[in-house]
Amino acid sequence: MQTKSYFIKRLILFIFSLSLLLTGCTYRMAFGGCAYRVKTGECQRKEVPDADIMAASYTAADKLLRNATHLLRPDYQILVTSLADIDNLEDTTSLGRLIGEQLSARFAQQGYTVVEAKLHSDLIKIPRTGELVLSREAREMGQAQNADIIVAGTYAVGNNKVYVTLKMLNSYNSEVMSSYAYSLPIGPNTSTLLKKSFWWW
Numbered sequence: 620m621q622t623k624s625y626f627i628k629r630l631i632l633f634i635f636s637l638s639l640l641l642t643g644c645t646y647r648m649a650f651g652g653c654a655y656r657v658k659t660g661e662c663q664r665k666e667v668p669d670a671d672i673m674a675a676s677y678t679a680a681d682k683l684l685r686n687a688t689h690l691l692r693p694d695y696q697i698l699v700t701s702l703a704d705i706d707n708l709e710d711t712t713s714l715g716r717l718i719g720e721q722l723s724a725r726f727a728q729q730g731y732t733v734v735e736a737k738l739h740s741d742l743i744k745i746p747r748t749g750e751l752v753l754s755r756e757a758r759e760m761g762q763a764q765n766a767d768i769i770v771a772g773t774y775a776v777g778n779n780k781v782y783v784t785l786k787m788l789n790s791y792n793s794e795v796m797s798s799y800a801y802s803l804p805i806g807p808n809t810s811t812l813l814k815k816s817f818w819w820w
Contacts, residue, residue, distance in 0.1 A: 667779065669806030672714075676721035679799050683770065683787045684729060687797035690789075691768075698734040698766035698790070699723040702783065705773040714812035715774060718783065722770060734766045766790050776813060779805055 684691065699722050702715035723733045772785035780802040787797040803809055 667804050667806050669808045670803045672717065672803065672809065672812075673721050675801060675803060676718050677725045679718075679783070679785055679801060680722045680725035680729070682799040683785060683797045684726070684731075686799070687787055690796045693730065694732075695767040696732045696734050696765060697723075697726050697768045697770060699726065699770045700772075702772045702774050702785075705775040708773070710815075712813050712815055714781070714809065717812060718772075718774075722785075726770075768796070776805070777802075781805060781809060781813065 699719050701711045701719035704710050704712065704715065723735075727733045767790055769788045769790050770785065771788065772783060774784075775782045782800070782802050784800045785798060786795050788794065789796055805813070
């Protein structure tokens with residue numbers, strides 16, 4: 620009887636381990652989906668190649684400008700925020716901040732004046748979140764910094780991709796002048812950039 624019980628326990632353990640292996644994740648805790656837990660570093664995915672994040676950001680910036688060509692003027696000033704986590708618009712990760720910085724760099728390369736939000740104490744939240752510009756406060760914020768255009772966005776973590784959505788807004792009337800969406804595979808670099816740090820981690 621003891622041998623049979625031992626065999627059943629071993630079989631259950633084998634089936635459970637196999638199910639975890641098939642998900643592509645190694646769990647250190649017994650709860651939470653991999654799409655969520657990749658943000659905390661608890662879930663390690665099967666390694667897939669990273670996309671060129673900088674090239675994707677530059678392409679996104681070019682697309683935003685191209686789609687709004689008829690609405691833009693060369694003297695317009697652009698304020699770019701970090702991308703916000705779509706599950707918590709008051710938070711972001713290194714990936715969200717990095718994409719915001721790369722968008723700013725590309726707009727500057729294209730000849731536009733980019734307003735550096737981090738230099739303004741009254742906009743201290745801008746580097747961390749896109750919440751303000753995705754709300755009714757977009758107009759006031761843009762006018763306060765003499766920015767004609769605000770570029771903001773969100774990202775959502777899927778099973779094996781990060782889905783990015785960007786919007787170019789007119790700071791005077793909050794009109795969406797241009798938008799662009801794309802995805803990035805969650806390779807080792809992207810996975811690291813998505814991890815969030817906690818005080819107990």
